[in-house]
Amino acid sequence: MPIPDTGVLPEADPDTLIDSPHLLPQPADTLLVPVEELPAAQSSPDTVYRRVRDELMLDGNARLNLATFVTTWMEPQARHLMAETAEKNLADRAEYPQITAMEERCVQMLARLWHAPHPERVRGCSTTGSSEAAMLGGLALKRRWQARRRAQGKDVSRPNLVMGANVQVCWKKFANYFDVEPRYVPMEPGRYHLTPDTLTAYCDDNTIGVVTVLGSTFDGSYEPVADICLALDGYQAATGTDIPVHVDGASGALVAPFLDPGLLWDFQLERVASVNASGHKYGHVFPGLGWALWRDTEALPDDLVHEVDYLGGSSPTFTLAFSRPGAHVVAQYYNFLRYGFEGLRNLARQSRSTARALATQIAGMPPYELVTDGSELPAFAFRLAPGTPDFTVFDVSQAMRARGWHLPAYTFPAPCQDVSVLRLVVRTGFTAELARLFVSDLAQVTAQLRVPDPRRSIAAFRPAAAT
Ligand SMILES: Cc1ncc(COP(=O)(O)O)c(C=O)c1O
Structure with a gap:
């Protein structure tokens, strides 16, 4: 099979974006700036710029990094937009209503891309990445389970979350940080991700949800989300226990819609309560952006949403971080408008x-x-x-x-x-x-x-x- 040319534009030269004569000969003090403790005195910006830049040359070349799913190339126009909006804080919603509107439009685009039956009822937000989005998805599952159990007068002290042993470390963190017992369905020789066969043996009344991954960090394979939902339908019919599903679509939620339109994995499946994706993977934005979406207000309990007014105006917030760069949302909005469905399909293809x-x-x-x-x-x-x-x-x-x-x-x-x-x-x-x-x-x-x-x-x- 011939290897296609991706036809991308050459890298933008970062020097053209930064007004600094760093290539001019520098004073001898360049090497003298102490770096293991806070320097006592200040230095000239050019001296320090050159020093830091030289040090960064020792890092790897991002384009030769075949390990990461995270974006290492963006168009010069998108880089410019990010540089131009670097000072904008997403938390300052009253100051930057336009970025807030862009974020909401991105959420709506994703809701439609992921076939939410009622996009207007979808709740969603940008995050720092899929890890934060996964924490929020897990927390919502836990709160819903607690509310249901409390209403029935049942014990809420031993929640568990069922997932494949192949989940990314963010789910181990979630279980650890938020006191949820992780139940890992082990791999078997030749089966390296979660499948429906043995899944329900790990579920019980205390299961807050099942996480399924599109696709697995270990080998890039998709888990069979629809079959997993079907197995949980069977479990509900047999036991009366209704277990929601969160899809960790860190990479796949921005690949499958373009390349696998026949694959059932998203909000078309009633059991799928929430989905996360990394804008900084196949959303083609530099590191620092994720998305978390819930099917409707029932899937994201109100008690996880906080209203703040101390930055002027009143706005709901349900992320773990408060201040965050707005530039990443701007870049995602640019990418969505720039590429559209056709362009994103071409890049994924x-x-x-x-x-x-x-x-x-x-x-x-x-x-x-x-x-x-x-x-x-x-x-x-x-x-x-x-x-x-x-x-x-x-x-x-x-x-x-x-x-x-x-x-x-x-x-x-x-x-x-x-x-x-x-x-x-x-x-x-x-x-x-x-x-x-x-x-x-x-x-x-x-x-x-x-x-x-x-x-x-x-x-x-x-x-x-x-x-
Ligand atoms: C399946 C999966 N989930 C979550 C993550 C964590 O994503 P992030 O780096 O955006 O926090 C990754 C990262 O590769 C992943 O592959």
């Missing part, structure tokens, strides 16, 4: 076809074999065929790092800890030329690793966590 083409090539490169093939999220996991001598995926990751690529290697949770994979995420900006260079580097690195090296120690490389 390009990423998926690049991912599939790369997966096909890697499948044909012994000793690698695919765990997933990039046909759901534009991401896939691959591993070494059993019996590969002498080196591990951690060696491959390390060796690719030396070439500048950040290709994470990690191990699946128990009982699948014998599965170690490399995961590759394709985002906008990963061009056909970069894909070609990647395959060539992977082939070279693999050939080098095949030569036995007694100095190479498996223990030297610690597995990275999936993010």
Whole structure:
């Protein structure tokens, strides 16, 4: 399969956005600014700018980072808008009513994209990312369960949340921070995400909800949301217990609507109470933006919404953070208007076809074999065929790092800890030329690793966590 060119514009030169002569020769004091404690004296802006910029050069090159789902490329116009609105605080709703209106319009666009039967009844907000959105989704589930149980005079001290062992760490945090027992449905050999088969064995009267992931952080696969809802329908018929579903669509909620229109996963399913997505993943905004939407006011209890008036006017707030950059909402609004459905579909399609083409090539490169093939999220996991001598995926990751690529290697949770994979995420900006260079580097690195090296120690490389 040929690797398509994403056809994106070249990077904007950040120097044109910043009015600073940082390339001019600098005074000798540049290196003398102490950095381990607050400097006693001030320095000139140019000196410090140059110092900080030089230090940042040691960070990786974001475009070569194949580990993250988070946006590393935006159009120059969107970057300009973000720079122009950098001082705007989303919490100052009375001061910036227009950003508030943009946020609400984005919520309405998402509500329609996710087939809310009554978009006007949807409640939603922007967040700092999917993690914050997940906390809010989990809290709403917990409050609804508590209210229901209290009305029945029942105990509310032992809530639990059911999810696959493949959930992202934000759900472990939610359970930890908000005193909810996490119930992880384990993986099995060959089944690396939540499926309906054993799910209901983990549910009971104290289950506040089930989290299903579109798609899994570990391998990019979609969980079968509709089948999971069906299993919960059966559970309700048998036990009378009605368990709502939250869809963690961090990446997939902005991929599936464009590429998998026939897939049932969103508010079309009555059991889906809430959905989160990361604007900073396939919403194509730089890091710092998520979305949380609830089907209606019943799904987001009123007691989670606070009215504040101390910044002038009165406005409802139901995020964990108060002050937040407004620039990210502006950028999301720009992207939605700029690309529209057609443009977002094109971007997602390009990423998926690049991912599939790369997966096909890697499948044909012994000793690698695919765990997933990039046909759901534009991401896939691959591993070494059993019996590969002498080196591990951690060696491959390390060796690719030396070439500048950040290709994470990690191990699946128990009982699948014998599965170690490399995961590759394709985002906008990963061009056909970069894909070609990647395959060539992977082939070279693999050939080098095949030569036995007694100095190479498996223990030297610690597995990275999936993010
Ligand atoms: C499925 C899933 N949920 C939640 C998150 C956390 O998202 P964020 O980084 O936007 O907080 C991620 C991050 O990759 C994810 O893949």
